[in-house]
Amino acid sequence: MGKVIAVHSYKGGTGKTILSINLAAALVKHGKKVCLMDLDFRAPSLSTLLKVEKADYWLNDYLNGICGIDKVLIDLTERIRDGGKLFVGLANPTTEAIRDISAKDRKWEMRALGRLLSLRNTLLNDKGFDYLVFDTSPGLQYSSINAIVSADLVIVASTLDKSDVEGTKRMLKELYDLFEKKTRIVTNKVLYGENIKSVKDVRSQMEELYGVPILGVIPCFCDVSRAKGTLIFVEDKPDHPFTKIMDEIATELEKMKV
């Protein structure tokens, strides 16, 4: 059976979205059938970054019980040459939709969790997806915790920023552990210098600090920043070191039993 991966972080701007897109693309390159979902309803990004401006139905509609999940999914397989299949589910980026979803009550959030859990069954068991990748909002947002509870694995994107590291440490103990979630860290935007000279340094320091395995260490790449999110590096820059790291992470995930 397939796996559900939630990409989460304590702070914003840690690279969740770019990791989600490229991780999904790397898994597709490995021949997998993948569904990438924008569960960051506070700041939806995937519709813009994947250049799908029009959708008949959004994930918002699915969670509201207005439509089934098959109405939401958009086939983007053509975006990735050679490989499996890529589908996306988008969050509605209009201000009205963001306002609407921010005003939901506990009862709605409870039903949203029920619908996420049933989406999981539909896509993995009936539709034959190998992976669902959830891009989420940072911190303790309802929608993100719903995504975490529905996932088999949480990938936490963290920078080396002090407040980010401390927040990530707290979430490990007070969020992921409480739900007994398998958790892996990706340390992103690493700048090498005095104390940190190599990937090995980062790995050992972070593993010591967090007490969970480090899935990947990604340097700060000016190319990534310069692309403004418009490129899927794994597809568009096959020889870039960022692509190589994402490919290694995808390989590692395939080896993991969740």
Add this chain to the structure above:
Amino acid sequence: MGTVVSKQGVLGKKHIRMLEKIRESLEKLNEKMEIIIELQKHGGREIQPLPETPLDVMTLLSMPDHLRKTAMTVCRLGRATAEEVAQQTHRARAVESAYLNQLVIMGYLKKERKGRKAYFYVEKENQG
């Protein structure tokens, strides 16, 4: 000889049915006791379960660990007996039964009897 064997067979079946009935009654009694014990813990005043309360993730987060495990399992399974929950949590059926009934009293779960089995589930009646 053949008739004796069949007679014993009939007797055996009768006995088994009786024992099953006793077991059933004991289980029902046990559940009632658990509820009474729970209510006593709450001062014995509230006879009725608390009003229905949504079992959302923030509520799950703030629950004691032992109850969260049970509640999460019901969320995942959708609808389950104490036996089915126990299989997932690797805890004893009687333990899960006590926790499940506690969650019912707290208003987080609903309970429904179907024949000899009690099913626990999260209320979703208004779901679209």
